[in-house]
Amino acid sequence: MQALTNRAKQVDRRPMTFAEKLYIPAIAKGMGITFKHIFQRKATVSYPDQKREFSPVFRGLHILNRDEEGRERCTACGLCAVACPAEAITMEAAERKPGEEHLYREEKYAARYEINMLRCIFCGFCEEACPKDAIYLSETFAPANYQRKGFIYGKDDLLIPDPKAQNK
Amino acid sequence: MGSIQQIIFMVLSVIALASALGVVLSKNPVTSVLCLIVTFFAIAGHYVMMNAQFLAVVHIIVYAGAIMVLFLYVLMLMNLNAELEPQKRNWLKYAGAISGGALLVVLVAALRDASMPAMSTANNDIGLVHNLGMVLFRQYVVPFEVSSILFLSAMIGAVVIGRKED
Amino acid sequence: MTLLSIDWFFLIEKLLLISVVLVLSLVVAMYATWGERKVAAWIQDRLGPNRAGPAGLLQPLADGGKLFFKEEIIPTNSNRFLFILGPSIAMVVACMTSAVIPWGDTLTIAGREISLQVADVNIGILYIFAVVSMGVYGIMLGGWASNNKYSLLASVRAASQIISYELPMGLALIALLMLTGTLSLKEIVEQQRHGLWNICYQPLGFFIFLVCAFAECNRAPFDLPEAENELNGGYHLEYSSMKLGFFLFAEYINMFISSALMATMYFGGYAFPWMDKLGLSPNMVTILGFVALFIKTLLFIFFFMWVRWTVPRFRYDQLMRLGWRVLIPLALVNMLGTGAVELFKHH
Numbered sequence: 001m002q003a004l005t006n007r008a009k010q011v012d013r014r015p016m017t018f019a020e021k022l023y024i025p026a027i028a029k030g031m032g033i034t035f036k037h038i039f040q041r042k043a044t045v046s047y048p049d050q051k052r053e054f055s056p057v058f059r060g061l062h063i064l065n066r067d068e069e070g071r072e073r074c075t076a077c078g079l080c081a082v083a084c085p086a087e088a089i090t091m092e093a094a095e096r097k098p099g100e101e102h103l104y105r106e107e108k109y110a111a112r113y114e115i116n117m118l119r120c121i122f123c124g125f126c127e128e129a130c131p132k133d134a135i136y137l138s139e140t141f142a143p144a145n146y147q148r149k150g151f152i153y154g155k156d157d158l159l160i161p162d163p164k165a166q167n168k
Numbered sequence: 169m170g171s172i173q174q175i176i177f178m179v180l181s182v183i184a185l186a187s188a189l190g191v192v193l194s195k196n197p198v199t200s201v202l203c204l205i206v207t208f209f210a211i212a213g214h215y216v217m218m219n220a221q222f223l224a225v226v227h228i229i230v231y232a233g234a235i236m237v238l239f240l241y242v243l244m245l246m247n248l249n250a251e252l253e254p255q256k257r258n259w260l261k262y263a264g265a266i267s268g269g270a271l272l273v274v275l276v277a278a279l280r281d282a283s284m285p286a287m288s289t290a291n292n293d294i295g296l297v298h299n300l301g302m303v304l305f306r307q308y309v310v311p312f313e314v315s316s317i318l319f320l321s322a323m324i325g326a327v328v329i330g331r332k333e334d
Numbered sequence: 335m336t337l338l339s340i341d342w343f344f345l346i347e348k349l350l351l352i353s354v355v356l357v358l359s360l361v362v363a364m365y366a367t368w369g370e371r372k373v374a375a376w377i378q379d380r381l382g383p384n385r386a387g388p389a390g391l392l393q394p395l396a397d398g399g400k401l402f403f404k405e406e407i408i409p410t411n412s413n414r415f416l417f418i419l420g421p422s423i424a425m426v427v428a429c430m431t432s433a434v435i436p437w438g439d440t441l442t443i444a445g446r447e448i449s450l451q452v453a454d455v456n457i458g459i460l461y462i463f464a465v466v467s468m469g470v471y472g473i474m475l476g477g478w479a480s481n482n483k484y485s486l487l488a489s490v491r492a493a494s495q496i497i498s499y500e501l502p503m504g505l506a507l508i509a510l511l512m513l514t515g516t517l518s519l520k521e522i523v524e525q526q527r528h529g530l531w532n533i534c535y536q537p538l539g540f541f542i543f544l545v546c547a548f549a550e551c552n553r554a555p556f557d558l559p560e561a562e563n564e565l566n567g568g569y570h571l572e573y574s575s576m577k578l579g580f581f582l583f584a585e586y587i588n589m590f591i592s593s594a595l596m597a598t599m600y601f602g603g604y605a606f607p608w609m610d611k612l613g614l615s616p617n618m619v620t621i622l623g624f625v626a627l628f629i630k631t632l633l634f635i636f637f638f639m640w641v642r643w644t645v646p647r648f649r650y651d652q653l654m655r656l657g658w659r660v661l662i663p664l665a666l667v668n669m670l671g672t673g674a675v676e677l678f679k680h681h
Contacts, residue, residue: 027644027645030644030645031640031641031644031645033644034377034640034643034644035377035640037376037377037378037379038373038376038377040379041379042376042379042380042381043379043380044379044380044381046381046384196413198413198416198475198478202416202419202475205471221455221456221457222457222460225457225460225461225463225464226460228464228467228468229460229463229464229467232464232467232468233463233464233467233468233470233500234467234497234500237467237470237471237474237493237496237497238493238497240471240474240475240478240493241474241490241493241494244474244478244486244489244490244493245490296456297456297457297517298456323501323662326658327658327659327662327663
């Protein structure tokens, strides 16, 4: 059989020589290895004090964006749900009523918008598909939860806070 | 110093006798073994009182440290439930009483003749390791060597038996 | 009464020394647990405990406190008396050994010469041997009284392991005794102070003693009595709270004492090179000597840990084979060789 790499080694089944049977050289070698490791860089990241940095292209939890006036950008077109390979996104559209112009930018908006974070594979296709720049992937990850239903994020989990409401 | 020595002697003797009785009277064999160990310690204490430290320590190493461990070892491996114990036969009791009585007679006969020599302070440190070594290797060198050869051959025998397995 | 004619200063001095040595061995054992976790972590590229205090230095206190306040469980079908006796014996025996180790030369304070050794018995080595051979009772009784098959198995293993390894250990010591001609540890150290360390004369004997010390302390790679993954912790499987703590603690004290013993018998004890040529006051030399012995001991403790996190556990038959077929013949050869050389030198 053709080997995939040339690193494969034949198992040595010869009986051990006397020097090998003493085991002392082997033990000494092992102790050398462990001693070397005492001084090597530690792999530990002391978590709460020190956080591991994400890569610049990291894709984390989704957020639903607002425009400058604090209106929701999403128009519930459903392109993100179509683009989603894991079928994690569901939404329900609704028509904007008169007097709600300060809440929703477009005439149609998402009354319900849910992402199942257990299904989501954080590929970022929704972000790419969105024509209104309404959905973005942030740099955090989903925190642990005790129940499955806790991982279905609704609009109140996803929407960023209203900048105007915060200023008040 | 007489009084302190007497007090210690009394205490040690009481411990030795009480634990020796415990060996015979206790129902649980493991407790018996433990009582026997306590007895050995009390006797080792007596050796120390007689300035025979070497003897005391060797007594502890050999009897309390090795032989009793083996006793305990065997007891642990046996299933010593009371129900499984074979019924004691009546003739065993008679045999025990007769042999015990015979031993008593022999002991009384031996003790009647034995004079109790007062402990002389002059050669009191015979039990120290230096003097003991002198006596063993000068006066009793042949029996000592014979017994040590016996032990050595026993040890080598153990190694050989271990080797035979494969 | 003659009771009153006792040298009270002597008594107080000895009591003080005993408490100091006891506290010292307890503190060292405490910090050995911390050291063990740190060494294990470093060898495995981790950081180890670092939350309690700076560098995790308060971790032993936290562990001890936790053990004290844990619920105490005594199994229903266990033998209650023996169950409590087990860890007590283990602890007492572990603490007793430190009495004959010379922690230093004599200090002279206010005209009194104070020896830094609790008892200079003329049979020091045999005393240690006797006490060590008592140590197995703690494990055996604890394991048997638990009324648990794993514990019982561990007890049986411990008994046969310790008895088997006492033999080569004793034989290795006999070779050393032929060389030094004394059983007193203090004299052994004094001889090394004025000559070469015994390791130069007895490398093989030291090696045998070292391996046996590992086995007698139930340390890896000979930690069969407490093999976690086959016996669920072995003899202390049923123990909880401070009784478990005593068993664990006794192991670390044993490690400390055997390290000190190896340093004393083979590596010069409190002697260090050029100690008599530095021109310091005798008290200063004594203190430096104590520091030297302490450093040697700590190095040995580190070695114990280093081996534990490198070498995997032996199988039971391998353990017995090593003891009976390798170490005993080696020790016998070593003993005979030493005897021959000594005989040759004297003629």
